[in-house]
Amino acid sequence: MKKIIIAGGTGFLGTSLANHYSNQDTEIIILTRGKSKIRGGIQYESWDGKTIGSWIKVIDNSDIVINLNGKSVDCRYTKKNKSLIYSTRLESTNILGQAILQCNTPPKLWINSASATIYRHSVDKEMDEYTGEFGEGFSIDVCQKWEAAFNQFELKQTRKVILRTGIVLGKSGGPMKPLKMLAKLGFGGKQGSGEQYVSWLHEYDFVNIIDFIASNQDINGAYNITAPTPLPNSDFMKAIRQALKIRVGISMPRWLLELGAIITGTETELILKSRRVVPAKLLEAGYHFKFKEINKALFNLCG
Numbered sequence: 001m002k003k004i005i006i007a008g009g010t011g012f013l014g015t016s017l018a019n020h021y022s023n024q025d026t027e028i029i030i031l032t033r034g035k036s037k038i039r040g041g042i043q044y045e046s047w048d049g050k051t052i053g054s055w056i057k058v059i060d061n062s063d064i065v066i067n068l069n070g071k072s073v074d075c076r077y078t079k080k081n082k083s084l085i086y087s088t089r090l091e092s093t094n095i096l097g098q099a100i101l102q103c104n105t106p107p108k109l110w111i112n113s114a115s116a117t118i119y120r121h122s123v124d125k126e127m128d129e130y131t132g133e134f135g136e137g138f139s140i141d142v143c144q145k146w147e148a149a150f151n152q153f154e155l156k157q158t159r160k161v162i163l164r165t166g167i168v169l170g171k172s173g174g175p176m177k178p179l180k181m182l183a184k185l186g187f188g189g190k191q192g193s194g195e196q197y198v199s200w201l202h203e204y205d206f207v208n209i210i211d212f213i214a215s216n217q218d219i220n221g222a223y224n225i226t227a228p229t230p231l232p233n234s235d236f237m238k239a240i241r242q243a244l245k246i247r248v249g250i251s252m253p254r255w256l257l258e259l260g261a262i263i264t265g266t267e268t269e270l271i272l273k274s275r276r277v278v279p280a281k282l283l284e285a286g287y288h289f290k291f292k293e294i295n296k297a298l299f300n301l302c303g
Helices: 012-022 079-101 138-151 176-184 203-215 233-244 254-264 280-285 294-302
Strands: 002-007 026-032 037-039 042-046 064-067 109-115 159-165 167-169 200-202 221-225
Touching (some): 012 026, 012 167, 079 109, 109 138, 109 203, 167 294, 176 233, 176 294, 203 280, 221 280, 233 294
Parallel strands (some): 002 026, 002 064, 026 042, 109 159
Antiparallel strands (some): 037 042
């Protein structure tokens, strides 16, 4: 039986992974800021994400540690929220590294979440792991410091992989619910100029990429975790309308998006930044996407 630890595993991606592994011969332990308990065959172990506690015992002799911990960036970038976005990512990464160093039998694999937003706004070229260009600004600085925190640990017995994940699309979580709602309300047109690229991934491929990484001992370092077919926002929104059988959608200019972001307590960067990211290293390693094209993915998710 495999033993998998998911830190910050109560969100959309953590739930997807837990559901995936619950159908296998796997012991699942989720590190949570809530109370320790066992529910639905899953063990929830309380931690604060920044200090060593009794939770360290579950790290020892585990097969995979997956760190998804971090405050959602779907918020206004106030001073308080920026501080939490940094601290929840850096502190959890640091303390997991320290915990692994203290293990008698360290985990075989440590996977740490990161983000495809580490690359600059790009309409002109695809960003892969070899020639991708980092940019400047708050979000990119968070990503760089996050990866640096992970890379500072030299672990001879633990393989380490960074997930530079794009926008994960799922039926029960992530951005699909609000996007479908917008389209159904008639606002399923392009957002802003519509030229900005969307780097997306179906949740099926997300969980299966984790399996692929776990079974491929040659995979180390930073990997872009996106479908190989990023597309402009205008085409992305059109594909959503087609999946929902909605013929037309009103476009949303930048000024309206800015107003809406203030009202809903988020930032337009999540929509307007062009992420033209491709998974060169994952394809080289031999991973085959089930959902390579956006139309197939959306028809599956909207059906």
